[in-house]
Amino acid sequence: MMASLIFVVSLATLGMFFVSYCRSLVASSSRHPLSAEVRDVTGIRTVASAGDYARVIQLLRLCPERQEDRAGLQAVGIYYTSLTVVRRMLAWIAPSLRSWTEHEQACCAYFAAVALDRRIAHSRAMLAQQVEL
C-alpha cells in the first residue's frame, strides 16, 4: 500500500519536473532570433505553429548532428509526443487543453528550428575549417 502511494506520488512529481524541465529547455531558446535562411527553409516567419515541428525535425535529420543538442532534442521530442497524446485523449473533455497543447507544441517547433539554425552554423564553421586546412 505504502509502496503504491510512493510510486504514484513520485510518478506525479516526475511528470511535473519533466514538463518543467522541457519548458525550461524550450524557454531558453525562445529569445534566439532565427536566421533568414532557416525562416525561408522552415516557413516559420515570427511565430511557429504546432504543425511545423515534424517538418523541422525532418530538416534536422539532414544536417550533421551536434552532440550538445541531441539530449535536449530527445527530451523535447518526448514532450511533443506526450502533448499529442494529451491533446488526442483529453482535449474533448477540456477544450481549453487543445489551445494550450497547440501553443506548447508551437514552442517545441521553435526550439527545433533554433537547433536547426545552430546545426547549419556549426556545419558552415566545420566546412570553413576544412577549406582552410
Place this chain on the structure above:
Amino acid sequence: MPGRVDLIIWFLGTALELLFVVCSLARKSFLHYFFLNLYLLISTTVSIGRFLILWSYGQRSPQYMYSYYYSDVLLTLALFVALISLYSHVLRELRAGEYVKWGAVFLLLGTAGFSYAVVAQSAERLSTSFAYELSQNLYFVGLVLTYILWGAVLKLRETRTRLVQIILSLGLYFSGYAASYAFLNFSAKISVVRYILPVLGCFLPLSWSLTILRHDEEARLVPAQLVAVPR
C-alpha cells in the same frame, strides 16, 4: 562480478561525473557550484573505491557490502549538502543563508534521529541498518526539499537558466529514484528494472554537464514560460 551491461553503465556514470567537473573547470564555474562539484568528485572516488573492493573481494563479500552501504550514506549526505547549496543560491537575495544552514542541520539531525528510532529495535547489524535507513530517508527528504525549492524558484521568479535547469534535473533524478525504488517493490523479478537506478545515476551528471556547457552564468529565462498554466 556484475554483468557486462552493469559494468558499462557503471563506467559511463563515473565518466559522466568526471565530465561535469571538467566542464565546470573549463567554463570557470567550479567555485560557483562548488558543492555540486564536490558531490560528483566524492561520487567518482566512491565509484573507483567500490570497484577496487569488488575486484579484490567479490560482490558477495562483507567488505563490499559494508563499503557499499557506508559510502552510500556519504554520497547521500554530499547530495543533501549540494541541494542545500542550491537553496543558498536561490535565496541569496533574501539574505536567508543562516536560516538555510540551521534548517538543513535540524532536518539532517531529525532524519538521523528518525532513522535511528526505526532501526533501534534490531540489535543485529545496527550500524548497517542505520546507514541503509538514513540513506533511504534522506532521499525522500531530498525529493520533498527539491519540490519546495522548485516552488521557491517559481515564487521568486528566478531567471538564471543554469540554476533553474540544475534544480529541475535534480528534481527529475530524485523523483525517478523514488519511483524506481517503489516499482522495485512490485517487480523485483523483472530484470530490466535493475538497470533503471544506475541509468538514473548517469542522467544527473549528464544533464548538469549539458546545462553547464549550453548556458553561461549570464543566460536568463522568462519566468512566466516555466509555469505550465500562465498566471
